[in-house]
Amino acid sequence: MTNPVLQLLKTPETRQKILVTLGLLACYRLGFQVPLPGTNPDYMARLASGGGGAAFGFLSAFSGGALGNTVLFALGIMPYISASIIFSILGKVSPKLEAIQKEGAAGQKKINQWTRLVTVPIAIIQALFIWFTVYANDTEGITMSTGEPGLGLAAVVILGLVAGAILVMWIGELITEYGIGNGASLIIMAGIIATMPASLSAVVQQDSQAYNTILTLVALWLTIVVLVVFIQKGERRIPIQYARLSRGRRVYGGQKHFLPLKVNMAGVMPIIFASALFMIPSVVFETLGWRYLAGMFMDADGFIYVSISMVLVFFFCFFWNNLMFQPDDIATNLREHGAFVPGIRPGQKTSQHIKAILQRVTLAGAVFLAIVAVLPGLITAKVPGLQGNLAYFLGGTSVLIVVGVAMDLVDKLNAQLVMRNYEGFMKGGAGPAWAGKKGA
Template sequence: MNQGFLQLFRIPETRQRIMRTLGILLCYRVGFQVPIPGMDPQFLVRQDENALFGLMSALSGGAIGQTAVFALGIMPFISASIIFSMLTKISPTLEAVAKEGAAGQKKINQWTRLAVVPIAILQAVFIYTGVFLRNPQMVSDTMRGNPVGLGVLVIASLVTGALLVMWLGELITEYGVGNGASLIIMAGIIARMPISMSQLIGTEEFWQTMLYMSGIWAVTVFVVVFMHKGARRIPIQYARLTRGRRVYGGQRHYLPLKVNMAGVMPIIFASVIFIVPSVLFQWLGWTYLRDVFNDQTGFAYVTIYLALVFFFCFFWNRLMFQPEEIAKNLREHGSFIPGIRPGARTAEYLGNTLTRITLAGAAFLAVIAVLPAFVTEGTGMTNDMRYFLGGTSVLIVVGVALELVDKLNSQLVMRNYEGFMKSGGPGWTKTGDGK
C-alpha cells in the first residue's frame, strides 16, 4: 500500500493534479480570513452557538454566523444541484435534455450555475436579516447607521464569495482529483476541528474528551464504511446470440443496489425542513415551540426527525432509481434476471427488492443521525465537535474519502500499476485464476 501511495507522486500528471487540488483547497480556506466590508473582523473566528446555523455550516462547508466572505460556502451550488437533479426526474423536458448525452449534461450544468445566483441572493438576505441585523455588535461602528447600504454590501459580498467557491470547486473537478464540491465540504468540516480542540486545551476534561471522541468516531466510521460498501447484487443474464459457429453473449453480470443508496440526502432534507419552523417560531417569539424544534434529544424532535428521514429516504430512492425504466432498458438490450420474466415482472421484482433495501438503509441513516446527539449530551464537547461526530459529517467525510481513494486508485490502474491494494476491484469481478 505504501508503494502504491508513493507511486502516485512518481506519475507527473497525477502529482500535478494532487498539487492543484491542495493549492485550490488552500485558497478556499484563505477566503475565510477575508472579512465582509462593513463587518467587525473579530467575528471571523466566532463559534456557532446556534445549533441551526452550526448544522447548516457543517453541511455546506461554510461558516454561517461569521463575518467571512466565504460564509455561504458551497451551499448555493449544492442547493441548485439538488433542485436540478430532482427536476430531471420529474420534468419530461429536462429528462429529454439529460438523455442527449454530453451536450445535454452541459446545458443542465450551465442552468445549474445560473440558478446559483438567485439562490445565493436569497440565502444572503436570510443571513443578513437573521444573523447580522440581530447581532449589532458584528457590524463595525462606521456602518451601524446605514442598514440599507450595509445590506447591499453584505449581500453582494456573500453572493460573490459563493460564486468564487463554486468556481474553485469546478476547478478541482476539472484539473484536480475527485469532486470539487464534495472535497470543499469535507475540507470545511475537518478545518473546524483544530479551533474546537484549542478551546479544550488546558482544561481538566481535555484528555478524557479526546479519548471519548476518538472512540465514538472510530466506531461510527467503521459502521459507516460497512454500510457504505454494502450492496445487494442482482444477477443479470445476457441472452445468447448464435451466428454461424460462434456464440456471442451469455455472460452473467450483476446489478448492485447499495444499501445506503440515498447517501446523506435524506438527512439534509430533514434538516432543511426543521430550519423553517425553528426560524418561524423564533421570529414570532414562540419560545416554547422553538425550543422543541431545537432540542435534539427531545421526544418530539426525535420522532419527527426519524419520520422525515424515513420518508425522504424512500422518496429519493424512488425518484432516482425507477424500476420500470431499468426493466425496460434490460429488455431492450436482451438481458433478463434469471427466473424472472422480462417486463412488468422484472419491474415488480426490482421494486420489491428496492423497498426492502431502502428500509434497511433508512433505519441505518435514522440511527446514525440521532444516536450521536444522545451519546455526546452532557459532555464538554463544543458544537463543532458534536457536528464532526454526528452521522451527517461522518457520512460526508467517509464517503468523500472513499471516492477520493477510488479516483487515485484508478489513476494507478490506468497506467498498469497495482494501485493502493493488490486487487484492482471486487473479488467477484475476477476470473477463477485471479487475473
C-alpha cells in the same frame, strides 16, 4: 512492490492533478481570512460555538464551517449544491430536462451552465436570509458600527456573500476539471476537516477531564467511521443472466452479471432535506413569539426533535431512492438487451421484483441515516463543550460526508494507477513465449 503513494507522485499527470487540487483547496481556505467589511468577528465566533442552535451548527458544518464567521466565503458551496440538487430532481420530473440529460456531453454542458446561473439567485436568497435573521438583529454588537445597521452595510454584506459563493463555485469546478475528484465534495470535506483543531481546543478548554473526553470522542469517531464504511460499501446484488444467441457455429451471450443496489443509495441527501425542512417550524414559531414551541424544535436531544427528524429522514430516503432509481426503466432496458433475472419473467414481473428488493434495501439505509441524523444532538448532550457545528464534526453527518468523499477520492486515485500501470496479459514485460527464440 512499489508504494502506491510513490507511484502516484512519480506519474507526471497524476502529480500535477494532485498539486492543482491542493493548491485550489489552499486558495479556498485563504478566503476564510478575508473578513466582510463592517462586521464583528467575535460575536459570530461565539454564535458558532454554541449559541446558534442545532440547525445553525448543521448549516455551518455543511458550508465548510464558515457560517459562524464574518468572512467572504461564509456561504461556502451551499448555493451551488442547492442548485445541483434542484436540477437532479427536475431531471427526473421534467421529461424535457430528462431528454437533455440523455444527450451526453452536450446535454450535461447545458445542465452545468443552468446550474451556475441558478446558483446566483440562490446565493442572493441565502445571503438575504442570513442578513435579516442574524446580521440585522444587532443586539450584541455583530457590526462594528455604533448605530443600527443601514442599507449600505446590508448591500456590502450581501454582495460580499454572493461574490464569495460564486468564487467558491468557480474553485470547485476548477478542481473537478483539472484536479482529482469532485470539486464541490472536496470543498465540503476540506471545510469539515479544517474545524478539527478548533473542535478539540474547545473541548479541552471547557472540560476539566479533557484527556478522557478526547479519547472517548476518538474511539466513538473511529467506530462511526467503520460503520459508515461498512454501510457505504454494502450492496444487494441482483443476478442478471444474458440470453444466448447462436450465429452459425458461434454462440454469443450467456454471461452472468449483477445489478448492485447500494444500501445507502441516497447518501447524505435525506439528512439535508430533513434539516432544511425542520428549520421552517422553528423559524415560524420564533417569528410569532412562540418560544416554547420553537425551543422544542431546536432541542437536539429532545423527544420531539429526535422523533420528527427520524420520520423526515425515513420519508426523504424513500422519496429520493424512488425518484432517482426507476425499476420500470431498468426492467425495460434489461429486456431490450436480452437480459433477465433468473426465475423472473421479463417486463412487469422483473420491475416488481426489483422494486420489492429496493424497498427492503432502502429501509435498511433509512434506519442507518436516521441514527446518523440524530447522533450529533445526542453527543452534544453528553459531552461538555461540544456544541453547534463542533458536534456535527464528531457526529455522524460530517463523518458520512467525509468518508464518502474520501472513498470516492481513493477510487479515483486507484483508477489513475490502473490507467498508468495496467499490464494485462503482458505482466512482467516478458513478451510472448516465442519472442526470444531463434527463427521465430
